[in-house]
Amino acid sequence: MGKISDFFNLHLGEDKKEKVLENVISNISFRGANLWILACAIVVASVGLNVNSTAVIIGAMLISPLMGPIVGAGFALGTYDFGLLKKSLKNLLIATMVSLLVSFIYFSLSPFKEAQSELLARTAPNIYDVLIAFFGGLVGVIAITRVEKGNPIPGVAIATALMPPLCTAGYGLAIGNISYFGGAMYLYTINCFFICISTFLIVKFLKYPSVEFLDEGKRKRITRTITLMILIMIVPSFYLAYVLLQQKKYTQQVNAFIQTELVEKGYTLIYENTQFNRRPKKIELAFLDKKFTAGEIAGLKERMAYYGIRQTELLIHQDSTDIKKDILAEITKYSENVSEKDITIQNLRNELSKYRFDNPELIQEITLLFPTLTPFSIGKQVAVSGVDSTKLETVLYYHESAKIDAKELLKLKGWLTMKLGGAEVRVLKGD
Structure with missing residues (x-):
């Protein structure tokens, strides 16, 4: 072994x-x-x-x-x-x-x-x-x-x-x-x-x-140069790692402070901005309807030390004008990020809605007033009468087995035209 x-x-x-x-x-x-x-x-x-x-x-x-x-x-x-x-x-x-x-x-x-x-x-x-x-x-x-x-x-x-x-x-x-x-x-x-x-x-x-180098002087110069480069690379890198670690730790402390001292007490947070690289560091907050007194803000600042948050300025926006301005800025930023594909999808939805026949009340009335017409189908379609001439019309198809005479069909067409606000209506016999 x-x-x-x-x-x-x-x-x-x-x-x-x-x-x-x-x-x-x-x-x-x-x-x-x-x-x-x-x-x-x-x-x-x-x-x-x-x-x-x-x-x-x-x-x-x-x-x-x-x-x-x-x-x-x-x-x-x-x-x-x-x-x-x-x-x-x-x-x-x-x-x-x-x-x-x-x-x-x-x-x-x-x-x-x-x-x-x-x-x-x-x-x-x-x-x-x-x-x-x-x-x-x-x-x-x-x-x-x-x-x-x-x-x-x-x-x-x-x-x-x-x-x-x-x-x-x-x-x-x-x-x-x-x-x-x-x-x-x-x-x-x-x-x-x-x-x-x-x-x-x-x-x-x-x-x-x-x-290995034949020239001892060259070997020493290159060794010194590379050693210096190693130090230049390693020392700032570990400092960078330390700074990033401190930033992560600070963010966790701020989140714990906000959650425990504010959110869990029922205050609705609507804006938060933490500036770690600023000197002193800064926390900006705004709440929906809570107005803090000077004593409450002083108490919060004292509580920050309990969470390890030091050398940090706490700013709570209480002016409704400032809050509205921040909210509008966020809304504007969000609106600017609306993608082109979302706009295309909305346009397609608007286009499809023109061809959708979504009127269950009217279908129920047809069934009650003209019971012998069933089964039937109703919808919208594009009628082409020339190269550059098209129109949208409502078409009702009824089965050839339906027991309905010409007088009733004429009455049906007139009633549909009236119910649809004078829209173009056609009543046709299907197979």
């Missing part, structure tokens, strides 16, 4: 280091087929984001070759290979620019410009994105270094989610929304950094050999 440590030994099942490096280097370049695959994957991901289809987005991530240069950069940092690092960063820049260009062109041409939930999810990074990128990157690199690559590779492509942020950034450029572009590029940068860091850590842990 093996040692317990063998269960956690990453050297078991490890592929030859030379073979792994060769495989990594071959996946860095974005020329020919790789570039075409990337462009097609970007279009697929953009369509998925546009129509809010998670399945399509996942498919695009599976075929994307974007992780190649990021993993290559991690290997370069771990082995002090400055040439490989330059090549990886150059190809990552090419891939990023091509992705932004393709997604920008797609969303510029797409008739549907509304921001769907899948798009909006890529505009505001949080601590979970850091964790997913880091641990997803670890899984990916461990899988790459195995003799049997196994199933993790497709899962890593989905988990690290490099494609959707780039497409969202292209969408932000296409509609001129710098906030969407900045948020999406921020998320993309986080993913790249933490995948690269996790790769670097595994390369060091598995003790991949450093590049």
Whole structure:
């Protein structure tokens, strides 16, 4: 029976280091087929984001070759290979620019410009994105270094989610929304950094050999340069992770405060805006019918400390004019997001309503006044009398077995015309 440590030994099942490096280097370049695959994957991901289809987005991530240069950069940092690092960063820049260009062109041409939930999810990074990128990157690199690559590779492509942020950034450029572009590029940068860091850590842990230099002076310069780059990348990344963690924690504290101290006491919240990056932080609230006294507001501010909310300004809007203004702004924002397809559907409904005969009372009256007419059918149809001459008329068809004479039919037609407000009416015998 093996040692317990063998269960956690990453050297078991490890592929030859030379073979792994060769495989990594071959996946860095974005020329020919790789570039075409990337462009097609970007279009697929953009369509998925546009129509809010998670399945399509996942498919695009599976075929994307974007992780190649990021993993290559991690290997370069771990082995002090400055040439490989330059090549990886150059190809990552090419891939990023091509992705932004393709997604920008797609969303510029797409008739549907509304921001769907899948798009909006890529505009505001949080601590979970850091964790997913880091641990997803670890899984990916461990899988790459195995003799049997196994199933993790497709899962890593989905988990690290490099494609959707780039497409969202292209969408932000296409509609001129710098906030969407900045948020999406921020998320993309986080993913790249933490995948690269996790790769670097595994390369060091598995003790991949450093590049050998004939010139000792050159070796020292390159070693110092790469060490500095590692520090520049790792220190801000962990600070970023800390800031995102603090933001998540703060949001949870604010939600707990609002829920316990206000909502659960029966106050109807109609507006909430939390500004974490402001100094001091700020919470803006408005309620439907509750008017707070100065003493109540002071009490709420004191209670905020109990929830760990400090250095935060609490502003409760009580002026009805301000509240109405905020509500109208939200309504206007919502109205602007009404999609073209919703308008098309409404137009089709309006068009169909012209041909629908929805008058059960009239049908009941016909049955009572002309009992021998049944069975019959009644509806609206377009009558064409010429190339440019059409009209809408009401037509009643009765079965040939109906026992009704010409006098009764004439009476029926006149009565229907009167009941339908003088509309064009025809009474015809069916088969």
